[in-house]
Every structure is written in C-alpha cells, then in structure tokens.
Amino acid sequence: MKNHMKIEFSSISQNESLARVAVASFISPLNPTVDELTDIKTVVSEAVTNAIIHGYEENAEEKVILECSIDQSQIEIIIEDFGKGIEDIEVAREPLYTSKPEWERSGMGFTIMENFMDQVDIQSKENKGTRITLSKQLTSTKAICN
Amino acid sequence: MSLSVNFIVKESVLLVRLEGELDHHEATNLREEWQAQLAQNNVGHVIVNLEKLTFMDSSGLGVMLGRYKEIQAAGWEMIICSVSPEVRRLFDLSGMFKIVRLADNEDFALQMLGVAS
Numbered sequence: 001m002k003n004h005m006k007i008e009f010s011s012i013s014q015n016e017s018l019a020r021v022a023v024a025s026f027i028s029p030l031n032p033t034v035d036e037l038t039d040i041k042t043v044v045s046e047a048v049t050n051a052i053i054h055g056y057e058e059n060a061e062e063k064v065i066l067e068c069s070i071d072q073s074q075i076e077i078i079i080e081d082f083g084k085g086i087e088d089i090e091v092a093r094e095p096l097y098t099s100k101p102e103w104e105r106s107g108m109g110f111t112i113m114e115n116f117m118d119q120v121d122i123q124s125k126e127n128k129g130t131r132i133t134l135s136k137q138l139t140s141t142k143a144i145c146n
Numbered sequence: 147m148s149l150s151v152n153f154i155v156k157e158s159v160l161l162v163r164l165e166g167e168l169d170h171h172e173a174t175n176l177r178e179e180w181q182a183q184l185a186q187n188n189v190g191h192v193i194v195n196l197e198k199l200t201f202m203d204s205s206g207l208g209v210m211l212g213r214y215k216e217i218q219a220a221g222w223e224m225i226i227c228s229v230s231p232e233v234r235r236l237f238d239l240s241g242m243f244k245i246v247r248l249a250d251n252e253d254f255a256l257q258m259l260g261v262a263s
Contacts, residue, residue, distance in 0.1 A: 013171035038201070038232040045203040049170040104177065106207040108240050115239055
C-alpha cells in the first residue's frame with residue numbers, strides 16, 4: 001500500500017503533540033510494534049521541536065510542514081521549516097551539542113533521530129531553512145493480530 | 147494527551163509524579179513548577195516517579211538533567227523510579243543513568259534515601 005500526507009501548522013509548541021499523533025495515526029495501518037511507534041513519535045517530536053525552537057526561535061507566525069509517505073513497510077517522514085537554518089550540520093549532529101544550553105536543551109535530538117531511524121538526512125541553508133528526512137523500514141508489518 | 151504533575155512532600159523528600167506526555171511544550175511549565183516546589187518546601191532530595199509517563203523526548207531529558215544539577219549542587223540526591231522500557235531507552239541513549247540513580251519503584255527509592263515508606 002502507498003499513501004502520502006502533508007500538513008502545515010503554526011510554529012507553536014502545542015503542535016508538537018499534534019505532529020506525533022498525526023504520524024502515529026497515519027502509519028497505524030502498517031501495524032507497527034509498540035517500540036516502532038514510540039521511536040517514530042519520538043523522532044517526529046524531536047524534529048518538530050527543532051523547527052520551532054531553533055529554526056523559528058518560537059515565532060508563532062511561522063509555519064512548519066510535516067509530510068509522511070508509506071510504501072509497503074517503508075516509512076519516510078519530512079519535517080521542514082523556512083527559518084534560520086543550521087550553521088554547521090556536523091556540529092549539530094554531535095551528541096550533547098546544543099546551541100541553546102540556557103534553555104535546558106539536552107543536545108540529544110539528532111542522536112535520537114539517528115538511533116531510532118534507519119536514515120536521517122539533513123538539508124539546511126542559513127536563513128533559508130531546514131529539511132529533515134527520516135526513513136525507517138518496519139519489521140512488523142506481517143504481525144498477526146490476536 | 148498533556149502532562150499532569152503531582153508534587154508530594156514526604157519528610158525531606160519531594161516526590162514528583164508525572165503522568166502523560168513530556169515534550170518541549172510541557173517541559174517549560176514542569177521546570178517552573180518544579181523549581182517553585184523546591185523553593186517553597188523545606189525539602190532537598192527528589193524522587194521522580196515516571197510510572198504513568200507514556201511519552202518523553204529529549205526535552206524531558208533536558209528538564210531532568212537541569213534539576214539534577216541544581217539538586218546535586220545543593221548537596222541533595224535525585225532518584226528516578228518506575229521507568230517504562232520505552233522511556234528507559236531514551237535515558238540509556240543519553241547515558242543519564244551513569245549519573246542519576248535509578249530505582250524500580252517509589253518504595254525502593256524512599257528506602258535508598260533512608261525514608262520509611
């Protein structure tokens with residue numbers, strides 16, 4: 001089965017849970033395991049939070065775009081903002097690195113994305129925005145319901 | 147689902163029971179309430195009970211680490227207990243249980259702090 005969705009929402013923190021629920025609901029026909037579902041909800045939360053606090057510095061006037069595609073058991077999620085961009089992607093990917101230590105950020109966002117997904121692609125240009133593409137193959141699509 | 151937070155004072159210990167989902171949106175409020183509780187009550191040690199926490203991301207790790215640093219700097223202890231396997235993975239990835247103590251449940255955590263439950 002192939003399916004695709006795209007939603008756009010304001011850059012406000014309330015929408016982090018909306019993004020998680022939207023993706024979780026969209027992929028539910030694939031019967032992900034509890035672990036897979038948790039992983040996917042977590043990475044969506046990380047990427048959307050990054051867009052809101054780093055991309056837009058919590059400017060509620062801006063918009064975040066969330067796309068999700070499924071093809072058989074393959075999931076691809078794209079989270080895009082048109083904000084300030086990432087200065088140095090390699091540095092941003094380092095575990096525990098944060099550009100906002102005063103905000104009590106743990107610096108674990110990209111590390112979590114890389115650990116929980118098969119592939120993480122980051123495209124970013126300063127003052128143009130950031131596009132994160134997250135892919136994962138589910139192992140559980142043939143799970144038997146009991 | 148949002149986050150609900152329940153603070154209980156037991157002798158010298160502040161119990162922080164979290165229920166629901168802890169993300170960046172909820173983390174800001176949690177930090178403020180938690181800091182106010184520590185300031186208001188004459189307590190030092192903290193037990194964080196995550197039994198009913200259904201979701202947490204790295205923003206949650208940030209809040210836990212922030213409070214741990216404050217509590218430790220003041221000479222007290224912080225213990226995290228009743229962590230689900232899903233939330234546990236995130237803590238393991240961050241290496242946080244190398245510095246913060248972990249207990250199976252609230253009773254064990256209280257015993258570790260020398261408080262009868």
